[in-house]
Amino acid sequence: MNDQSAVLLPYYQPQGNECELFEHAWKNQMPLLLKGPTGSGKTRFVQHMAARLQLPLTTVACHDDLSAADLVGRHLIVDGNTVWQDGPLTRAVRQGGMCYLDEVVEARKDTTVVLHPLTDDRRILPIDRTGEILQAKERFMLVVSYNPGYQNLLKSLKPSTRQRFIAITLGFPSAALEAKILETETGIDAPRAMQLAQLGQALRRLAAHDLEEAASTRLLVYAARLWLTGCPVSTVVEAALIEPLTDDPTTMNALREVARAHLGH
Numbered sequence: 218m219n220d221q222s223a224v225l226l227p228y229y230q231p232q233g234n235e236c237e238l239f240e241h242a243w244k245n246q247m248p249l250l251l252k253g254p255t256g257s258g259k260t261r262f263v264q265h266m267a268a269r270l271q272l273p274l275t276t277v278a279c280h281d282d283l284s285a286a287d288l289v290g291r292h293l294i295v296d297g298n299t300v301w302q303d304g305p306l307t308r309a310v311r312q313g314g315m316c317y318l319d320e321v322v323e324a325r326k327d328t329t330v331v332l333h334p335l336t337d338d339r340r341i342l343p344i345d346r347t348g349e350i351l352q353a354k355e356r357f358m359l360v361v362s363y364n365p366g367y368q369n370l371l372k373s374l375k376p377s378t379r380q381r382f383i384a385i386t387l388g389f390p391s392a393a394l395e396a397k398i399l400e401t402e403t404g405i406d407a408p409r410a411m412q413l414a415q416l417g418q419a420l421r422r423l424a425a426h427d428l429e430e431a432a433s434t435r436l437l438v439y440a441a442r443l444w445l446t447g448c449p450v451s452t453v454v455e456a457a458l459i460e461p462l463t464d465d466p467t468t469m470n471a472l473r474e475v476a477r478a479h480l481g482h
């Protein structure tokens with residue numbers, strides 16, 4: 218890697234050996250499943266790795282209405298003629314590159330039919346409507362993510378789907394690592410970065426009991442940015458680390474207490 222490409226890489230602080238593992242998956246043409254709570258760096262990790270591997274990145278945010286046709290493509294009527302238009306997955310399979318399906322469990326079940334042949338050793342994408350069977354380019358990689366915290370019985374990946382992927386969990390980093398992320402990402406000074414990182418850890422310990430999702434690295438980044446632009450610390454805490462987490466007054470008070478103990482405001 219030369220200096221110029223290092224400058225262009227989106228910043229990602231590894232938590233462990235995930236970058237190396239990603240590269241191994243890539244070398245072996247294996248699809249990758251990223252698990253982790255909201256704001257834990259999944260999207261940033263994919264952006265970083267796509268840039269590092271010099272692959273164009275296509276991201277699809279999955280939702281409960283997203284169908285196989287949305288991924289693969291559909292016929293459109295243009296000037297009275299029917300023309301086929303590739304969907305984002307098909308384009309990536311044809312041209313090579315990384316296709317990232319964010320929150321894949323949200324997508325409609327018919328997407329499985331498309332993903333299964335693409336994620337086993339066949340690496341093919343059958344396009345029913347045109348009769349085409351595409352062989353994925355050597356430089357094609359599929360990455361999917363989901364948040365096990367939101368998982369319920371109706372919305373989990375079937376074993377036959379999950380077992381087609383190499384899987385990595387991105388949790389929240391240690392305080393030292395998270396402080397480093399805050400410093401690099403926002404330019405905040407080391408003492409305040411560490412204060413916020415330690416507060417994050419404490420809020421997460423509390424959150425394990427009372428909240429659906431804990432304060433994320435994303436929210437700590439927001440907090441650092443507000444603090445840097447001169448927002449009073451009590452407002453920073455309220456706006457970035459309490460209000461986004463819950464609407465329940467009792468839980469909010471408990472979070473406030475923890476924050477006061479840490480930041481002394």
Ligand SMILES: Nc1ncnc2c1ncn2[C@@H]1O[C@H](COP(=O)(O)OP(=O)(O)OP(=O)(O)O)[C@@H](O)[C@H]1O
Binds near residue numbers: 228230257261434438
């Ligand atoms: N390891 C990391 N290195 C650098 N920045 C990080 C890291 N982890 C989190 N961040 C910061 O947190 C923000 C949120 O991360 P990201 O958007 O990747 O989360 P996510 O896991 O994709 O969340 P969601 O599930 O909600 O999409 C990033 O924009 C970045 O500022």
Ligand SMILES: [Mg+2]
Binds near residue numbers: 319
């Ligand atoms: Mg994301």
